[in-house]
Amino acid sequence: xxxxxxxxxxxxxxxxxxxxxxxxxxxxxxxxxxxxxxxxxxxxxxxxxxxxxxxxxxxxxxxxxxxxx
Numbered sequence: 001x002x003x004x005x006x007x008x009x010x011x012x013x014x015x016x017x018x019x020x021x022x023x024x025x026x027x028x029x030x031x032x033x034x035x036x037x038x039x040x041x042x043x044x045x046x047x048x049x050x051x052x053x054x055x056x057x058x059x060x061x062x063x064x065x066x067x068x069x
Contacts, residue, residue, distance in 0.1 A: 035043070
């Protein structure tokens with residue numbers, strides 16, 4: 001059964017985080033047990049970019065909802 005996650009690539013991302021086995025293609029946040037400093041920074045930068053994209057999407061949705069009133 002899919003958990004309802006949709007990828008950011010080509011469809012709306014819903015901020016979904018999991019390490020489960022629903023086979024939805026979502027990102028698992030269980031990675032290597034030991035990360036290099038560079039890997040940590042890269043992962044955090046990518047995570048931040050994803051969060052910023054989510055903020056942008058939420059702001060756009062708020063504007064749409066306000067315009068409908």
